[in-house]
Amino acid sequence: METPIKIDISVIVPSYNGMPLFKTSLDSVLAQEGVIYEVLVGNDSPSDGETKNYLNQIENKDLRVFHNEKNLGLFGNLNNLIKHAKGDIVHLWSQDDIMNPNCLLETVKFHNSHPNIAYAFSRVEVINEHDEVIDKTPLSNNDTMSALTHTLTSLMAGSVPGNIANVSIRKNIFETYGYFDVNLKYSGDFEFWCRITEHLPVGIIQKYLIKLRRHTGQLSRNPKMWIYRIEENDAILETLLNRVPKNKLKYINRGLKWRVYNQYFGLYLNLLRSGDNKEAQAFLRVIKKYSNISGFYFRYVILKILSVIKRDKKFLHWLYYKQAFGNNGK
Structure with a gap:
């Protein structure tokens, strides 16, 4: 055999x-x-x-x-x-x-x-x-x-x-x-x-x-699919947050607000620019649980201004990254 x-x-x-x-x-x-x-x-x-x-x-x-x-x-x-x-x-x-x-x-x-x-x-x-x-x-x-x-x-x-x-x-x-x-x-x-x-x-x-x-x-690469992806990701992110050490949690939440949720808001604005108002409003209903509209606009505008003068990455590094990632945040 x-x-x-x-x-x-x-x-x-x-x-x-x-x-x-x-x-x-x-x-x-x-x-x-x-x-x-x-x-x-x-x-x-x-x-x-x-x-x-x-x-x-x-x-x-x-x-x-x-x-x-x-x-x-x-x-x-x-x-x-x-x-x-x-x-x-x-x-x-x-x-x-x-x-x-x-x-x-x-x-x-x-x-x-x-x-x-x-x-x-x-x-x-x-x-x-x-x-x-x-x-x-x-x-x-x-x-x-x-x-x-x-x-x-x-x-x-x-x-x-x-x-x-x-x-x-x-x-x-x-x-x-x-x-x-x-x-x-x-x-x-x-x-x-x-x-x-x-x-x-x-x-x-x-x-x-x-x-x-x-x-x-x-x-x-289809931004419309992010509506469903974000909804599926919620439970995953919650599980991950439960693993974060307490001394890092504040900075991770900052990162979510200023980086991740800001990217979501950018996708919403892209849908508006493309003229797909119905899809944009559906998207906004999904992401409003993370922030009110004025908060979204405030963070988005601040980061846009900082990106023009090439200071956005340095700002985010100071805001959350160095404290959250420790030695990896150098």
């Missing part, structure tokens, strides 16, 4: 009406070097004949395809694929991004040298629709982030990795902490990162392993 081949890492690829960029993305995943891997694709659009036909004609022993009979949604699709994964590590993926050839090798190496982390994320290059690099996340010397720093950063900036496509997790983390919450349509990833990091640090792979595609059709 042959000994089953041990799979180092499983790539989890949720798909929904992704052609033609999906083909380029999947090709980059199937071109990985240096590790034994498998690729699991969940086609979550039963009526998408083009994607189904494309996947059915691929002959690759490393690929397993699941055509969902009914739409599971992003997080239901991810959960189903993760449960079928055979690798000790799973790398989440997005249907329109590009994976560099050494991505999985570097990911496996990192997890082998950091076995006790909640999850890891890599640095990314951002590309446009023409595959041109237009931005990149900065590198640093830190290869881990403490549980507390992850909590504080999540409160101020939202999802720490910024995307699912640069995230890798040991499968036993899911078995210990559960899977993505399918009741959350937009913030299931953010909730999961926060759930598993209460006591565990996060790994940071200080290498550019993927190219993240940015285009106007992405859900995450």
Whole structure:
């Protein structure tokens, strides 16, 4: 009897009406070097004949395809694929991004040298629709982030990795902490990162392993979706606030008021400028629980004035960041 081949890492690829960029993305995943891997694709659009036909004609022993009979949604699709994964590590993926050839090798190496982390994320290059690099996340010397720093950063900036496509997790983390919450349509990833990091640090792979595609059709760039995202985030932020040490809580609340809620108000103003008054008023009803309208305008105008003279970052640093983040706030 042959000994089953041990799979180092499983790539989890949720798909929904992704052609033609999906083909380029999947090709980059199937071109990985240096590790034994498998690729699991969940086609979550039963009526998408083009994607189904494309996947059915691929002959690759490393690929397993699941055509969902009914739409599971992003997080239901991810959960189903993760449960079928055979690798000790799973790398989440997005249907329109590009994976560099050494991505999985570097990911496996990192997890082998950091076995006790909640999850890891890599640095990314951002590309446009023409595959041109237009931005990149900065590198640093830190290869881990403490549980507390992850909590504080999540409160101020939202999802720490910024995307699912640069995230890798040991499968036993899911078995210990559960899977993505399918009741959350937009913030299931953010909730999961926060759930598993209460006591565990996060790994940071200080290498550019993927190219993240940015285009106007992405859900995450649609400001209207923030109405629902903000509502889902409320319970997550409340959980995170309960983890903040008392000596930092005052400064974190300042940061929420001046940074996070100010960004919400900026989205409201953008909706007004775009002429979508109905959506703007719906948005305002959601965010009014954080401040009255005069308070919003006061903070927004102050920060706008400071940004013109390039003093806004210095002001926020003085107001909350240094006290909240301690040595990381230098």
